[in-house]
Every structure is written in structure tokens, then in C-alpha cells.
Amino acid sequence: MGKLMIINGSPRAPKSNSRHYIQAFLSGWSGPYEQYSVVEKKHASCLERLEQCSDLLLVFPLYTDALPSGLMEFLQAALAQPPANKPKVHLVINCGFLEPEQNDVAVDMIRLFCERTGCPFVSCLRIGGGEGFPSTPFMGMVRRRLKKLAAAISRGRPIQMKVSMPLTKGLFRKAANRYWLNRGQAFGVTQAQMSSLEIEGR
């Protein structure tokens, strides 16, 4: 097993759900690894260190149905200076919607990156309902798959997985709306204010 580079592609890296997923992944990973967050904006240095790694794990949220722009900046830097050692690429992507399939287009954007750099696309975990997962009892479902992913990477075996909350769409809608309402209430913002149709006061 070679060294693994883990990249957090979330713009709110220190407070991100991606960080929770990385921590859960690491509880099942026993090999050497390095971590980098795209918000550090030291892409050249990360790309240099990536040359010493056999595997690259990208962990990020879906942003407007695609990759977060901070991760896109990193990938642009990587395309300008493609890793000569062609690390194997793995992916953990989460979206706030219930359906993990809503991540598929973004997954294929990473596949295209792999085609252009010659890095093999190997494994992927797609998470639906990812915004709320870490604060629910369902987090165990994600943790198990992250450990499975860690085992697959260390054995050099490809794996494709998806996971979502075991809720109907209607129940998920209610649970998600309650989650957001509670977050608004923490700032003294009411449901009526959060439901405002106004944009910039118009």
C-alpha cells in the first residue's frame, strides 16, 4: 500500500461535513497519508507532494450540481501540471438532496479530469442527504461504507457505492426542513423569514 493524499474540496473545510467524512474514513485507514484542503490555496505544493502518493482521495460536496469552484481551481492547477506518477483517483461526494444519483454529473466531471491527466478513476462513494447525515443516527451507514472504501483502496480493489438516508422523500423533506428551521432559529430567524420570497429586499 502506497501513500494516500486526501483532499478536502469543501469551501468550509474546517467546519465541513467533508471533514467529518474524512475523519470517519481515517478510522478505517491504516496506511500512510497526507491531507490538504483546497482553501489553503497552496496547490503547487500539494501537487509536488502528490508525486509521492500512489492514491488520491477527493472528498467534497456537490455545488450547484457540479464541483465546488475551489476544487475546480485545484483541478485546473493539476491539469497544468499533471501528476507524472498517475495516482489512482477515488471519490467521496455528498449532496444535500436525498438522491445520491444527483451527484452523478459531478462524478463524471472527475472521470473527465482523470481521462485528461491519465490518472485511473477507481472508486467512488456517492452520498445523498449528506448535509444532515453527520448529526443523525444514520451516520453509521456512511461510516461503514467509508471503512469499506478504505479497505478497498488499501487492497487496490475498485469499489462503487452509494448511500442515502433510509427515508421516503416525504419524510426526508420534513426532516430536512426541520433541520434547516432549527439552524435558522439558532440565529433568531423565523420560518416566515426563512421562507421569504424576497431576494436582496426585492
Add this chain to the structure above:
Amino acid sequence: MDLILTDRALPSLPRHDQLHVVHVAEQRIAPCVGCFGCWIKTPGRCVIRDDAPAIYPRIAHCDRLLVVSRLFLGCYDLPMKRLMERSLPNQQAFIRIHHGETHHIQRSVHPKQMTVVAYGAESDGEKALFARFVTRNALNTLSEDCTIHFADSEAQVDTLVEKAVAAWEN
């Protein structure tokens, strides 16, 4: 109101009162930091006060939208993508079921006719991926009436834009 968002200069474009043109690459638009402030602290208003808050209400309220953008990995390239991310105040945090999937509820966003002129695609595969991206994103922006034109050269962009605007005027 008609709105054009472009990441390149369009000098030959006819101007009139009902057409607003934003050269996105010349605006000061920071990346979204994912704070969700526009949902839970100041609903409908981004906490970052750069040039984006003057633009995303126009995206919400326009009836016809033309987007001109270079592609990167089957997506809008960074200037346009940053603006799309910063348009999150146009949505509420709350979820609805739309076309059988969970999506966010929109604020006062007009259903719109959208045309995209995309350039810089490196392969047919990238074009197909971009079309899938736009189709998915349209569900979250009420722009499901959408047409994409791919320019095979930068010179062709102007021609496609002129045709798209002429089609509006007819």
C-alpha cells in the same frame, strides 16, 4: 427583462433598455464560502458584499437568460461557476419534491427561457456532459426551457450570440 451573462466581451451586441449585459469576468465575485447565511441568517441576501448581490437578483427576475461561457470539465468555467454558486440566495433552505426528486424551494424566481452559448469544449464527450449538467442545474434555477449551442471556435461565439438575441427580438 432579458439578461446576458458573459465571460468574454461581446462588442457587437445591440443594446436596448430591456437587455442587461453583465461581463462576469470583469466583476469582483468571491467564491461561495458555504456558510448558508443566505438561508439561515439573512434570508435572500448573501453575507459577502461584493458585485454578486447586484447580479443574482437579475438572474432570478429575468424572463430570458443568455449565458456565454467557456467550459471546464463539462461545467461552466470559473468566472460563471462562481457566480452560479453565489446565486444561492435565490433559493430557500427548504426542500420540495420536484419531478420526483428533492430540490430546494425557489424565492421569487421567474421561470425563464435560457440559452447557453458554450465554447472551449475539448471533445464530444465534454459537450454531452455539459448538456447533462445544464439539464440538472435547470431544475434548480427554473430554467427548464433551455437550449445549448456549442461554438467550435471563439469566432463562432459572436455569431451564435447574435443569432440567439435576434431570435428573442423576433
